[in-house]
């Protein structure tokens with residue numbers, strides 16, 4: 219893979235595909251880790267006299283503009299971090315984007331509006347994605363891929379655009395790949411993978427391959443309920459991927475056959491309602507055994523016995539990869555499971571990698587020192603698919 223050092227960037231319009239998909243409370247960024255992670259690449263390009271065009275997705279808007287998913291707050295934060303004005307285009311490839319990018323002088327930076335306001339960005343149709351990539355290519359001379367959190371997506375700005383412009387990997391991608399590569403080549407055992415979070419359908423599939431690589435798999439967060447259902451338990455109104463119940467049964471059986479320890483929650487915190495993340499009003503959850511979730515309740519965190527069990531399963535690890543919060547950590551009543559697992563990682567002698575936008579944010583928001591972990595990755599799904607051994611579209615496109 220070429221790096222920025224292989225490109226002559228002075229005076230050139232350089233398109234940087236970043237992952238500025240940060241957690242927001244309205245228009246307030248609650249954790250800016252992903253912006254800080256890509257800022258050094260942008261600063262390097264600025265210093266070398268490039269005209270930098272930064273693009274990213276934020277959230278999952280439905281292919282049309284939606285003010286709730288505007289990148290304007292992220293652009294403003296990037297300006298503060300860089301210590302210079304950052305222009306913002308009110309669209310991605312329209313009149314505003316053309317005017318703002320054409321007006322850039324050497325060393326100036328612009329951020330485009332959310333890529334996913336355009337249906338072409340995420341389209342499954344190659345021609346539709348290609349047409350959008352052509353429009354993006356018209357804005358720039360060079361491409362730098364540095365949105366590690368999105369390299370597992372076969373999207374126009376990630377996969378099709380680098381095929382149309384001279385390209386290189388940014389410094390964040392180079393660092394992320396360097397650390398994860400070590401985890402695939404030289405892993406100290408026992409290798410424990412902890413999975414949680416809410417992107418259940420995406421991430422259940424990676425377990426298929428992880429069974430071949432890990433010694434122990436701990437499942438919490440929204441991921442746990444499809445497994446509990448597979449074991450025949452009532453899961454109430456918890457997050458559930460019904461169509462993957464048979465796959466979960468197969469994973470459990472295969473893990474047992476291969477001697478991989480598969481650990482599920484033994485107790486959970488439940489409530490009839492999803493908590494109010496804005497007011498953070500007390501939620502008064504009940505603690506119930508994992509095989510006794512009431513039909514009208516939803517599991518929102520792992521319970522105290524599970525926290526102890528998972529801490530014990532992490533204590534003797536040689537390597538830990540953790541993606542996905544153990545509960546709805548954004549509310550204090552459901553942050554305890556995530557807090558306990560983060561603390562167990564710090565207490566274990568293992569080399570620890572925490573991956574994912576929300577997982578990394580959780581670690582910082584719960585007050586942990588991020589430098590105490592081996593590596594905090596900006597990508598959750600991306601790291602998991604890398605560790606699975608999959609070819610990632612956004613990395614393959616940079617290698618071509």
Ligand SMILES: Nc1ncnc2c1ncn2[C@@H]1O[C@H](COP(=O)(O)OP(=O)(O)O)[C@@H](O)[C@H]1O
Pocket residue numbers: 414415416417418438439440441457517518519541542543544545546547548573574575576577578597598599
């Ligand atoms: N039991 C649960 N039910 C619903 N949502 C959950 C549950 N546990 C965790 N979550 C949510 O998962 C989200 C993060 O999931 P995900 O995006 O998969 O993680 P990451 O960004 O770290 O890869 C958080 O917003 C958290 O509130």
Ligand SMILES: O=C(OP(=O)(O)O)[C@H](O)COP(=O)(O)O
Pocket residue numbers: 237239277278367368371417573574575576596597598599600
């Ligand atoms: O937040 C992200 O991934 P993650 O939750 O797996 O860390 C990336 O920005 C990718 O977003 P997507 O899962 O909507 O494609």
